[in-house]
Amino acid sequence: MPLWIPVTIFAAFMQNLRFLLQRHLKVTGLSTAGATWARFAYSAPLVAALAFGYLWLSGQATPAADLRFWAFLVPGAIGQILATMCVVALFAFRNFPVGVTLAKTEVILSAIIGLILLGDTVSPGLVAAIAIGFVGVVLLSDPPKGDTSLPLRQRLFNRASGYGLASGLLFGVSAVGYRGASLALDSGDVFLRASLTLAAATAVQTLTLGLWLAFRERGEIARVAASWRVSAPMGLTSMLGSLGWFTAFTLQTAAVVKALGQVELVFTFLVSVFWLKERSSAKEIGGVVLILASIGLIFWRSV
Template sequence: MELWIPITIAAAFCQNLRSALQKHLKGKLGTTGATFIRFGYGFPFALIYLFFLHEGLGHPFPVPGMDFFIAGAAGGIFQILATFLLVHLFSFRNFAVGTAYSKTEPVQAAIFGLLILGETVTPVALLAILIGVLGVAVISVAHAPLSWRSLSASVMGRPAMIGLSSAAAFGASAASYRFASLSLGGPNFLMQAAFTLAFVTLFQTVVMAAWMRWREPEQLTASLVHWRIAVWVGFVGVLGSAGWITAMTLQKVAYVRALAQIELVFTFLASWFIFRERVSRLDVIGCTMIAGGIVLLLLGR
């Protein structure tokens, strides 16, 4: 098995756990505060990981160029926007379906991968991605009455537009991170990914803290008050981000983000066991389509 596959699956699990914790804090912090804690409490762990690779394992630091800083900063901004929109989406739909709207990301990641990195995908891989996205579309209407009116409302409604925008921002962020990591050119994929992660999370923390200090100081204060849960959001968030960037250093963005749809399985487990939300027959059909798309992707690359 190629290394990027288990790394991506582990990152998907961490992302699901982080999203669950953020949803729990959404009512206490608000959208901005719940977004900030992912980065503000995450960057110390990113720095610890970086210095562990350097001091503990002896990997030298890479020498970044201007391309790295531009791509890393752009990816950081896109990720802030994407996370903000995803957290805001929790206000409109339940946890499982709200997350599903953002899962059109693989198609959009493939587009941004082509535009930013010049990466293409095979016809079989594209079919696999589309099957997975169709599975997400089935899930997105699973909890609505099955009528053309409800289907149109689900596809064209405000939650869908927010989810699609979040997916686009996540796709642009992923392609930017891969560009930044590859621009380092060494010394190895672990250090490239860790260096990228450390820069990005530090940049995001500074940007968001400055914004909140200016526009929403009460949210900055609240994020400090709820540090006991927030620190776990930061920890699992960095674990997930380290996994994503490492996998995307090894493999094309479109393939990594397509496999990442396995997170939806973890999402439904969280919805069922933690949030006690109903899982319908369409949920199962959608998950089966996603799983089929993932199998086709892994076999048809």
């Protein structure tokens, strides 16, 4: 089995845990930007220590980070922040179901952006797997009903749809940017390149969003510092999940990694059924079946 497959599944599982902790932070009083920044601020030191510790222990030469590396990394890091904000903004609109669906175009857009910027190609079989998974994700998301009294044109072309498509595009830019940055490093094994790229990305995100909070949300940084009991474990899960994603991006095209990473929604579904004892609709069960079919097809085409 190719290494990127178990690494991606591990990353998706850790991301699921991180979302649970981040959701708890949001309901305890932090703003959306504050809860997002806590993820970067608490994971950045851990990632840096791990990356440079591994560099020292492995005895490898430090890879040179040239202009190409930063040209991929900075847009990827900023794109991830902006994409998250777009998703949050969706929920302020009454007619957001179409926007939520458009946000799920992330995998498809990752394939297009990867082809344009990196020349990454995807086989017909994997294209089919991505398409099946996309339908499953849309079914499993099952957003609340929109305002169906509005004309179709207004339901499709509105600010919510714009935010949804923007988030899918920005998440695609982020994934391809991280893969491009890791591949731009001129030396080092897979884990070294992935960890150093992640260290640079979290440093950029911590600094950028930290400056935003300092000027636009006075006092939020202090509230993040006071939330360390939850923020610190969240930083740990964020580091582990991100290391998985970055390692997988170094080994495989972003679109295929993101397609397999949709297994995270299956983890969330299982938690809701077996832990929270929530009842599932036929639509949700159908979505899980399609995602599992997509994952099975990816296994078959990759192993």
